Amino acid sequence: MRKSYLIILFLVALLLTTAYAQGQLIFGYSAPGLGDEGQLNIQKGFEIGCKENGVKSITTNAQLDPEKQLRDIETLIARGVKAICAVPVDSKTIGRAAEEAMKAGIPFFTIDRGVLEGRTVLTVMADNYDAAAQAAQHLVGFLKGKYNGLAKGKVLEIMGNPAQDVAQLRHQGFIDVISKYSGIKVISKAGYWDADKAYKITLDVLTSNPDIDAVYFHADMYIPGIVEAIKAVKGVFKKVGEDGHIFILGIDGNPMALDYIRKGYIDGDMVQPLREYGKFLVPYIKAYLEKGEEALPKPGIIEKKGSHYFPAVVEETPHGRVVKLKTYYVDMNSVNDPTLWGNIPLKKEK
Amino acid sequence: MNDEENVKVVEMIGISKKFGEVIALRSVDFCVYKNEIVALVGDNGAGKSTLVKILSGVFPPDSGKIFFMGKEVTFRSPRDAMKLGIRTVHQKMEEILALNQTVTSNMFMGEEKTKKWLGFNFLDKKFMMRETQRVLSEMKINIPLPQQLVGGLSGGQRQALAIARAIRQNVRVLILDEPTSALGVRESRQVLKLIKDLRDSRGISIVIISHDLEEVFNVADRIVVFRKGQKVGEKFVSSVSKDEIVAMIVGADIISENGGMDVG
């Protein structure tokens, strides 16, 4: 293990010296783990953003270990990168890394997730609360359609890991909308981002509540489990538009989800701007290095015509300035939109 | 010992063994004749157990050769030695018994009896149970339940079980490493009698390691003395006294002819 770290360090050093020789700007990127599609796309987005702006990027992978992420960031600091951008494994412990970076005079940014301790210069993330609220609005529409204008029914919510703020926001935004309609009952279960758990939850809840009208999910990875469990309980799967169809919608926007929409298995998905984060952030980092604070987006609203992910909301928080990009609802009608990242293979964008 | 019995069943030549820095055996020659009882004596750490472990295939020697009935053999595992009928009751019970398994399971360890059923080999549990009961009662070993776990047996019962297992079948050279250490006086005597009977009735050779010289002189034909990894003496019981053996064990230089040395 030790040895492999040394080798990696050596390679990083080698890369760096060549980069320095060319006088190129280097940003460090600390990924929490690159095992899932979401993180991979976020990282690629950052890489693309850097390339477009003539910046070199170095990526480390914390493999879901908060301690390793601290060491990764220390390594990046030691390598003399000009700015560090991280997706925190743990929104609390990352505070220490942010502090160390700032002490070394290296501005610290995060994307996808915020920090709960310490400060960042700027955080870019999706508006998870808004995404959940939008999903809830669409769902209410479906239920009204089914019950002749009456907002009633029974909904199964499959949450992420309830200890994480992403899951909390995706739950709260949903519940805050739904609770306005007293006729809609929600059963919430934690799936811990595990496809098989989603299968088991759907199986059990649907068996004891055969009158479930809809399933709302926190992540695309749950989709196969939900669909297959409905098949297992009901014997058949009624597609979108068929009589007895159970509405299914949620958040993420992976290629798989788009395919399930296309085939009529699920109704819709809130698409996160995964590849936008980096593209949006990198120019601000560059500008910040040159001009400081004033280059950052001011609290308020950022408009950008022609993008699904704007208007974005900029807020000043105790932990630094935060930009929340909008999520975008995709259904059967909009699923073939070629600008959706889920429709652009990773390889092509390289 | 007459001529026709003067056949070497086992011959070990120039056996050496090191454990790290410790030299356990230094170029030792050792042999076992047909139908004899040979005793290995020596202080703790003299290398006796190491020698018999090599002879039972537990580990190979660093150098040296082993012959069985005149043919050179190499043991890659205890299984190889067992195939030739070399069976050993090692000194430490924890090296031979599985405490959480039944008496029967231990009795047939590694040599489970099977029977064919629908073309597959299944354990013949009935046979093994009956056989265990038979062997135990034949040897007058007091273990009430063959399906009892060995962990529930006393030290003496365990040692008796280990001996019973070793002699149950197909044995040509029986090696007993301090077989009576956990036994009472009466039980020890029983085991010694058993050893003699075995030699007389089945014509096997026996290697016994013991600290009890009384016992050794009582049962053995020949005594081999070890000291610090070397063989320092080899005597027929009929031609040596206890005191001489003691002197060889501790390494006293002068041995008084009339046995006047006061040691031990």
Added chain:
Amino acid sequence: MEKEFSNLYEAKDDHLYRRRKIVLLIDWFIWIVIGIFILLGSMFVPGFGSIANFRNVLLHSSILGILTIGETLTLLTGNFDLSIGSVLAFVGVVGALIAKVGVPSIITIIIMIFLGAGMGFLNGLLIRKVKLNAFIATLITMLGWRRAAMGIVEGRTIWNLPKDLCFLGSGDIGGFPVQIIIMLGLFVFFHIVLTQTKFGRHIYISGDNQQAAYNAGIDVDKVVILVFVLSGTLSAFSGLLMVGRLDAASPTFGSDSLFEAMSAGIIGGVSLQGGVGNLLMALGGVILLSVISNMLNLYGVSPYWATTVRAILLLIAVLLDLLKRRLTRYE
């Protein structure tokens, strides 16, 4: 087991007899607990008592059960296999990729099974030939295979697989799910292997006392390596079922499997120290964990309780194992 206890009543020794009764009780403790849970569940958890829900409990058990068989075998040899979840994921992903290329499902399945066997063989070699301890060896393969699975598909999920590949995981025969039939069949098969064959005996003896087994002429290397091959094969099989069940494959599959399968075995009464336990006990652990996770899905308690309940059960199981060891020892 039952066979060997049938002579119990002939025991003359009263003290011994009483102790054996307690040990017997400990051995079947898990099934008593299951009985209590089912009773309470039927009374207090709405929707628990139905036949359809019972089927769900068995569906929860199928993949976990098969993994637990493999884990129990390795536990019985005094080792353990940390890599089962990763093997499941790797084999699942590779199988799905192969199937996507258009390879006939039967060939895909064969490749998956052999792949799992090979991965188990590697574990066995690392432990018995390279002489790494089981923890290090299977930790390496656990991390390695998971990474490899992630690397191959770059974190993506593969979905929409051939129907016949999914049959084992989601099909049914006369309304009865195939995955449950397979799981129960494998339990019966391996129970017979463990209790009625020489190999089974050698697993127990090797796990209980490796040196004694070796000295008695048992090829411990062969026994342990073969057990790891079986564990790998069973993990691959679980991967096959998981892929079929979800009609998808992801490198994140089975992330919790290791913890669950090990808990199931240990809660059932399989000792971490090797040589003690059997598959009926392990099956009890599987069913109990499935009953609990099913109840939690039906009942509105905080999901954190699941972990707490499991921790308590583990503690009880370990204490009972200690007690049993003390009761069967000579004093």
